[in-house]
Amino acid sequence: GIQVEQSPxxxxxQEGANSTLRCNFSDSVNxxxxxxxxxxxxxxxxxxxxxxxxxxxxxxxxxVATERYSLLYxxxxxxxxSGVYFCAVTQGAQKLVFGQxxxxxxxx
Amino acid sequence: xxxxxQTPSHQVxxxxxEVILRCVPISNHLYFYWYRQILGQKVEFLVSFYNNExxxxxxxxxxxxxxxxxxxxxxxxxxxxxxxxxxxxxxCASIYGTYEQYFGxxxxxxxx
Numbered sequence: 001g002i003q004v005e006q007s008p009x010x011x012x013x014q015e016g017a018n019s020t021l022r023c024n025f026s027d028s029v030n031x032x033x034x035x036x037x038x039x040x041x042x043x044x045x046x047x048x049x050x051x052x053x054x055x056x057x058x059x060x061x062x063x064v065a066t067e068r069y070s071l072l073y074x075x076x077x078x079x080x081x082s083g084v085y086f087c088a089v090t091q092g093a094q095k096l097v098f099g100q101x102x103x104x105x106x107x108x
Numbered sequence: 109x110x111x112x113x114q115t116p117s118h119q120v121x122x123x124x125x126e127v128i129l130r131c132v133p134i135s136n137h138l139y140f141y142w143y144r145q146i147l148g149q150k151v152e153f154l155v156s157f158y159n160n161e162x163x164x165x166x167x168x169x170x171x172x173x174x175x176x177x178x179x180x181x182x183x184x185x186x187x188x189x190x191x192x193x194x195x196x197x198x199x200c201a202s203i204y205g206t207y208e209q210y211f212g213x214x215x216x217x218x219x220x
Binding site (some may be wrong): 030031033035040041042044045048050086088090094095096097098099100101 | 141143145150152153156163166197199202205206207208209210211213214216
């Protein structure tokens with residue numbers, strides 16, 4: 001089955017810094033989603049981005065489908081950005097396959 | 109904006125008891141999913157459901173588990189005889205049209 005690898009596994013930054021999270025996947029996909037898991041465990045859908053670039057406030061994402069990777073950018077980090085970020089992919093209307101996540105810690 | 113809802117938010121049960129986790133997907137969605145996340149681990153697929161039948165299930169989804177869409181709006185996951193290792197966060201998701209999956213807030217199941 002398709003493999004999803006996220007890097008780095010852990011990232012610690014000071015408030016105000018910028019960060020880049022990476023997601024590599026092993027096969028072609030027609031869905032890629034980025035999630036933020038908040039302290040209550042909820043999965044917050046950040047982007048649905050099977051290809052191209054999207055921006056939402058301080059967050060943006062780029063997926064290069066032909067090279068099988070996606071990047072999530074967080075600019076001017078805030079402490080509320082802390083948590084685990086998951087990338088997940090699928091082929092068709094099938095199960096999402098999640099990566100192991102990147103744990104982001106933003107220190108004040 | 110329509111959203112997927114799940115109840116209860118937290119359930120505590122004793123080992124060996126049956127639990128039913130409930131989900132209300134977005135009304136015009138056609139594909140439904142259950143995922144689980146053991147504390148500190150990644151989210152894992154359990155089962156997908158389409159046209160009133162299971163379309164795919166994982167190795168985790170053994171005979172202890174069952175799913176149902178009893179009334180055209182609810183989507184339930186039943187665990188017949190819970191084990192300690194069933195303690196996890198359970199997420200329901202649904203899709204329509206595009207392949208973007210919409211997730212509910214999750215049910216935290218604690219088996220004691």
